[in-house]
Each structure stands twice: as structure tokens, then as C-alpha cells.
Amino acid sequence: MRVLIVEDEARLAGNIAQVLKESASLAADISTDGVDGLHMAKTNPYDLIILDLTLPGMDGLDILSELRAMDIAVPVLILTARNTRSDIITGLNRGGDDYLTKPFDMGELVARCKALIRRSYGQPHPVLEVGKLKVDTVARGVIFDNKDVRLTAMEYRTLEYLAMRAGQIVSKEELLDHLYDFNWERFSNVTEVYISTLRRKLDPDRSFDPIETVRGQGYRLKDS
Amino acid sequence: MRPLSLKWRIGIFMTCLLVVVITTISGVAYVELSKSLLRTVDNTLGADVDAIVSLVESEDSLVEARKEIDAFLNPKANSDKTMYRIWFDGENDYVAASSPLERWPSNLFAETPPAPSVGEFEVLNTQVDKDHYRLIWARLADSRQDAPTDSVVNVVIATHSSHVIGKMKEFLEVLAILGAAVISGSLVLTTWILHWGLKPVARLTSQMDEVSGKGLEQLTSNIPDSPSELHPFIHAWDQMLERLALAMQQQQRFTADASHQLRTPLTIVKSTLQTARSRRRTPDVYVSAIDQSLEDLGRLEHLTEQLLALANLDDIAGQSEWRTFDLREVVSEVCEQYAQLVEGNNVVLKWELSSAKVRGNEDQLRILVSNLVDNAVKHGPAGGEVLVSMRCLNGLISVSVHDQGGNIPEGEHEHIFERFYRLRKTGQRTSGGSGLGLALAQEVAHKHQGRIDVISEPAQGTSFIVTLPLA
Numbered sequence: 001m002r003v004l005i006v007e008d009e010a011r012l013a014g015n016i017a018q019v020l021k022e023s024a025s026l027a028a029d030i031s032t033d034g035v036d037g038l039h040m041a042k043t044n045p046y047d048l049i050i051l052d053l054t055l056p057g058m059d060g061l062d063i064l065s066e067l068r069a070m071d072i073a074v075p076v077l078i079l080t081a082r083n084t085r086s087d088i089i090t091g092l093n094r095g096g097d098d099y100l101t102k103p104f105d106m107g108e109l110v111a112r113c114k115a116l117i118r119r120s121y122g123q124p125h126p127v128l129e130v131g132k133l134k135v136d137t138v139a140r141g142v143i144f145d146n147k148d149v150r151l152t153a154m155e156y157r158t159l160e161y162l163a164m165r166a167g168q169i170v171s172k173e174e175l176l177d178h179l180y181d182f183n184w185e186r187f188s189n190v191t192e193v194y195i196s197t198l199r200r201k202l203d204p205d206r207s208f209d210p211i212e213t214v215r216g217q218g219y220r221l222k223d224s
Numbered sequence: 225m226r227p228l229s230l231k232w233r234i235g236i237f238m239t240c241l242l243v244v245v246i247t248t249i250s251g252v253a254y255v256e257l258s259k260s261l262l263r264t265v266d267n268t269l270g271a272d273v274d275a276i277v278s279l280v281e282s283e284d285s286l287v288e289a290r291k292e293i294d295a296f297l298n299p300k301a302n303s304d305k306t307m308y309r310i311w312f313d314g315e316n317d318y319v320a321a322s323s324p325l326e327r328w329p330s331n332l333f334a335e336t337p338p339a340p341s342v343g344e345f346e347v348l349n350t351q352v353d354k355d356h357y358r359l360i361w362a363r364l365a366d367s368r369q370d371a372p373t374d375s376v377v378n379v380v381i382a383t384h385s386s387h388v389i390g391k392m393k394e395f396l397e398v399l400a401i402l403g404a405a406v407i408s409g410s411l412v413l414t415t416w417i418l419h420w421g422l423k424p425v426a427r428l429t430s431q432m433d434e435v436s437g438k439g440l441e442q443l444t445s446n447i448p449d450s451p452s453e454l455h456p457f458i459h460a461w462d463q464m465l466e467r468l469a470l471a472m473q474q475q476q477r478f479t480a481d482a483s484h485q486l487r488t489p490l491t492i493v494k495s496t497l498q499t500a501r502s503r504r505r506t507p508d509v510y511v512s513a514i515d516q517s518l519e520d521l522g523r524l525e526h527l528t529e530q531l532l533a534l535a536n537l538d539d540i541a542g543q544s545e546w547r548t549f550d551l552r553e554v555v556s557e558v559c560e561q562y563a564q565l566v567e568g569n570n571v572v573l574k575w576e577l578s579s580a581k582v583r584g585n586e587d588q589l590r591i592l593v594s595n596l597v598d599n600a601v602k603h604g605p606a607g608g609e610v611l612v613s614m615r616c617l618n619g620l621i622s623v624s625v626h627d628q629g630g631n632i633p634e635g636e637h638e639h640i641f642e643r644f645y646r647l648r649k650t651g652q653r654t655s656g657g658s659g660l661g662l663a664l665a666q667e668v669a670h671k672h673q674g675r676i677d678v679i680s681e682p683a684q685g686t687s688f689i690v691t692l693p694l695a
Contacts, residue, residue, distance in 0.1 A: 018499050019499050103491040106502065
């Protein structure tokens with residue numbers, strides 16, 4: 001899952017990105033300018049945008065309106081110091097999905113981000129169940145065939161994305177787009193490496209093989 | 225005690241006035257009426273006395289005279305009203321009297337009044353049981369030929385006056401009833417008129433009651449058919465509301481801005497600390513988190529101070545604390561202070577000052593100068609030079625703070641003095657400005673009958689020029 005943080009206070013944006021990475025295994029990009037933020041939001045398939053309203057270059061609400069006008073359905077969490085009721089109503093009515101006022105609690109922000117992402121993938125339950133696989137998105141634990149599976153952060157991030165889209169074919173490009181922020185060196189074979197380690201860790205005997213390779217198209221997490 | 229309402233005050237006043245007026249008029253009317261009624265009685269009696277006296281004088285025999293008198297008074301005697309007695313001084317018996325004798329009240333002279341002197345007559349009132357009588361007692365020198373010398377004839381003629389008294393009583397009653405009716409009627413009328421007259425005031429009051437802190441601007445007191453006397457009051461009230469609404473709007477906007485501005489550094493500090501705390505980290509990470517937090521707290525502190533200064537500026541209206549001082553000292557103090565601060569910051573601060581006496585608040589002017597220098601130091605280019613200079617001209621002193629930045633677009637010039645206004649950033653991070661510095665500087669300048677101008681050109685740099693009147 002990949003998040004865009006549009007926030008003019010670079011330090012605050014950095015802190016949010018760090019916490020999202022550390023405690024939610026989310027990839028995060030930062031933009032401290034409205035115009036730049038809108039451009040990034042348009043050109044990358046983000047799973048969530050955390051949007052400040054008071055921004056240099058362009059107002060957050062205008063960014064929101066423009067995104068919605070372009071039929072970009074990404075969930076948007078408005079994070080702002082504007083805290084009056086009318087501000088909240090305006091923010092939500094302009095296309096925001098959630099509203100959090102500054103100063104906020106990091107834990108709450110992370111929980112809201114996770115909830116918004118789950119909901120956008122049609123997964124209301126915090127524990128994703130796909131066949132014998134259980135992915136607990138809160139504790140970030142994975143159980144396969146009633147056995148705990150220990151995964152690295154990147155392995156978890158990959159599996160969680162596949163589990164969110166269980167039953168669908170996920171291309172390598174999609175994996176790259178949704179799992180890595182701009183700070184990562186992107187090699188297309190990096191996904192193949194993670195997929196193969198996931199396969200090994202989940203099913204050492206190769207009896208189930210929960211991750212199916214669809215030739216020429218991508219991967220699919222089997223739901224039975 | 226609660227003061228009486230206007231309605232009651234005017235009501236009571238009107239009542240008292242009416243009581244006095246009606247009593248006076250009634251009293252005069254009563255006296256005049258009783259005088260005129262008694263005059264009629266007296267005239268009749270007087271004529272009778274005259275007739276009797278002339279009869280007594282003309283007839284030789286008193287017996288003859290009595291016959292004549294009876295004949296003369298007869299019709300009146302029958303009318304049961306007029307009675308008379310005639311006697312001589314020193315004699316007990318009456319010479320003549322109206323008959324029947326018993327009709328003459330025995331105690332008519334219960335107390336003998338002082339006798340009138342000869343040739344005079346006395347008008348008397350007397351009461352027997354419940355009957356009132358009016359009497360005339362005349363004493364005349366006996367002018368008959370055979371009369372002894374010094375013989376005096378007394379004539380008393382009396383008539384009932386009860387009907388007069390009765391009429392007076394009736395009149396008094398009518399007066400009392402009429403007076404009471406007029407007074408109570410006027411009281412009712414007065415209160416009603418006042419109630420009617422004060423209705424617009426009552427409406428205004430209920431409208432004023434609806435004025436709450438929030439809905440000031442919605443209410444311009446529009447009272448239908450209000451009397452013209454109230455118009456100045458309503459107008460003044462409307463204007464007061466307008467001013468109040470404006471002041472409150474400004475206050476609310478400022479509070480909203482201030483809370484927004486305070487919240488931002490607070491949010492950053494909180495997020496830094498929560499991030500550091502979210503998992504176990506190396507000591508270096510903690511130290512850097514603390515350093516960052518301290519830096520942000522410094523920004524918060526600065527902002528709070530500026531807000532406080534601004535609030536104080538609003539507070540201190542009077543010029544009573546103003547004194548005359550040399551602006552050069554203030555500017556030089558500020559420059560020296562900043563010269564130390566910018567040392568090693570790759571900025572050079574220079575100043576060329578001249579003496580200038582000004583009148584004003586020294587602390588406020590120090591804030592003004594230091595805010596301008598602070599801006600120049602922070603927004604000027606790295607390795608640049610900041611020059612502070614002073615110049616006197618035509619009774620004015622101008623202090624110029626010049627940096628080599630020169631990046632304030634023409635269109636922004638009028639906005640940069642607004643509270644919390646920030647320039648659209650061109651890539652670089654602002655160094656923690658509060659957004660209040662220039663607003664504060666301008667307010668101080670205005671308070672001192674001065675102004676701030678800005679000249680910004682990419683080639684020359686940016687100059688803020690404060691112009692103040694010399695003392």
C-alpha cells in the first residue's frame with residue numbers, strides 16, 4: 001500500500017511517513033507543495049492521500065476537487081488545523097473521505113489510514129482471510145495453515161497487497177506501483193524475489209502454492 | 225427600592241397636578257356660588273328691612289305700623305320663610321312681631337351677638353337644630369315725633385337659609401364626583417398614552433434581547449412605524465451594532481488564525497515525540513527528536529510572544545506613556561543584538577545611524593525595528609548583506625532596512641502586512657516566521673502616526689522603510 005502525504009511542514013510530513021512505514025508497513029511519498037502534490041496524485045496510483053488544506057501553491061480543497069473531477073477515486077484523509085464544523089463539512093462534501101484536525105494522535109492517524117485503505121479494497125474486516133491464509137492487518141501477523149509465518153516488512157507489504165486483492169490477477173507493475181515509494185530503487189525483478197521468498201515461507205513443502213503465477217499477466221492469491 | 229416606572233411617575237405627577245387644579249377651581253366656584261346665593265337672600269332681606277324701617281318711621285302708631293308690615297310681609301309670612309321682630313332698646317316686649325309667634329325659634333339668639341351700632345345693621349348666620357337662618361339686625365334711631373330721645377328701634381328679620389346650604393352641599397358632591405372621575409380618567413389615559421408611546425421602545429428592547437454575540441450582523445433594528453423621536457436612538461444603536469459586529473468579526477478571524485498558527489508547531493512537536501516514542505530507538509534518534517522539538521517549541525514561543533505583543537498593542541490606547549527619546553539608540557541596540565545572532569550565519573549586518581528624537585513608546589518601536597531586521601536577516605539571500613540606515617527629512621525620520629533578497633512581487637505588497645499572511649514559497653523553507661512580524665510593525669508605525677513602505681526589485685533587493693514624525 002502506498003500513501004501520498006501532501007503537507008507543507010516537511011518535518012511533520014517526515015514524521016507521518018516514518019510512522020506509516022514503521023507501524024503500518026505503508027510506502028509513503030511526501031509533497032510539501034500543492035501544485036506538486038496534485039501532479040503526484042494524478043500520476044501515481046496511490047492507495048491513500050493525506051492532504052493538508054493550507055498549502056503553498058494550491059489550496060488542499062482545490063486539489064481534492066480536481067482529483068474528484070478527474071474521477072480519481074483514491075481515499076483522501078484531510079489533515080488540517082482548520083477545525084470548525086463548517087470546515088469539516090466542506091472538506092467532506094468536496095470529496096474527502098475522512099477528516100482529522102491538528103494536533104492529532106499518531107496512533108489514530110495510522111488506524112484511520114488503515115481503515116480507509118481496507119474499505120477502498122472492499123475489505124471491512126481487519127483480518128484478511130484467503131483460503132488457509134490469514135493476514136492480520138492490525139498486528140501485521142500472518143498465519144498460514146494454522147501456523148505462524150514470520151515475514152520481513154517488505155514481504156508482509158507484498159502479501160498484504162495480494163491478500164487485499166485476493167482472487168484478482170496483480171501485475172508486477174501494480175506491485176511496484178503500490179509497494180514502493182520514490183526512495184526505493186525499483187528493479188522489476190525485486191518483486192519476483194519477494195514472491196519466491198513468500199512462497200517458500202508460506203508453504204515450504206510446495207504442496208499448496210497459494211501464490212499462483214499467471215503467465216504474462218502477474219500473480220494471484222488463490223482464495224481456496 | 226426599585227425606581228418607579230416612567231408610566232407611574234408621569235401618572236402620579238399628572239394626578240397631583242389635576243388634584244391641585246381641580247381643588248382650586250372647585251374652591252373658587254364654591255365660594256362664588258355661595259356668595260351669589262346668599263346675596264340673593266340678603267338682597268330680599270335688606271329690601272324687607274328697608275320697607276319695615278320706613279313703615280315704622282312713617283306710621284305714628286306702632287300698632288298701625290305692624291298692620292302695614294304684616295300686610296306687606298303677609299304673602300311671605302305664608303311662605304313660611306320670613307319672620308321679623310321689632311323692639312325698643314331697654315324694653316323686653318316686642319313692639320311688633322310676625323305671627324304666629326311660636327314659629328320664631330326660641331333660641332335664635334342663644335348667644336346674643338354684639339349689637340350693631342345705631343344706624344348700622346349686621347348680617348348673621350345662625351343654626352337652630354337642623355335649620356339654618358340668615359338674619360339682618362338693624363338698629364335705628366327712633367325718629368317718631370312722640371318718641372323719647374335716644375330711643376333706638378331694633379329690627380330683626382330672619383329667613384330660612386337651609387336651601388342655600390343644601391344647594392351648596394349638592395354642588396360640592398357634584399364637584400367631588402366630577403373631580404374624582406376626571407382624575408381617575410386622566411390617570412388611565414396617561415398610562416395608556418405612555419404605554420402606546422413606549423411601544424416602539426418595548427419592541428426595540430425585545431429586539432435587543434435577541435442580539436446575541438454571534439448574530440450581531442443579522443440584526444439592523446428595523447422597527448415599523450417607529451416615531452421620529454426614536455430614530456436617532458435606533459440609528460445610534462444600529463451603528464453601535466455594526467461596529468461591534470465588525471470588531472467581533474476581526475476578533476474571531478484573529479482568534480481562528482492565531483489558533484491555526486499555534487496548532488501547527490504544536491502538531492509538529494507532538495508528531496516528532498510520538499514518532500520517537502513509537503518504538504525503541506538509538507539514543508541518537510532520541511537526541512535529534514528532542515532537538516527538533518526544542519526548535520519547534522522556540523517557534524511556538526516566538527509566535528506566542530508576537531501574539532501577546534499584538535494583543536498589548538490593541539490594549540494600550542493611550543499616549544500617556546509616550547516619551548521623547550533618541551530613535552538611534554533603539555535602532556543601534558537592535559542592530560547590535562542581531563549582529564551577534566547572525567554571526568556565522570553567512571549574513572552581514574551593517575548599520576549607518578543618525579540621531580533622531582521621536583516621541584512614542586520605546587518598547588513598541590523596538591519591536592518594530594527588530595521585526596524588520598529579523599525579516600531581512602531571515603529572508604535575505606545567504607552570504608548577503610543587510611543594511612540599516614536612518615535619514616531625517618522635512619520633520620520626518622525614515623529608517624530603512626535593506627536586504628538583497630528582492631523577491632516580493634508587486635501584487636503581494638499590500639498583503640504582506642496582513643496578519644498571518646505568508647508569501648507563496650518559491651522552493652525554500654521559510655525559517656519559522658510567525659506571519660505576524662510585519663503586521664505588528666505596521667500597527668506600531670500607525671500608532672505613531674507613521675507608515676511603512678516596501679520597495680522590492682530583483683536587481684536592487686528589498687527595502688522596508690519606516691517613516692515617523694520627529695519630536
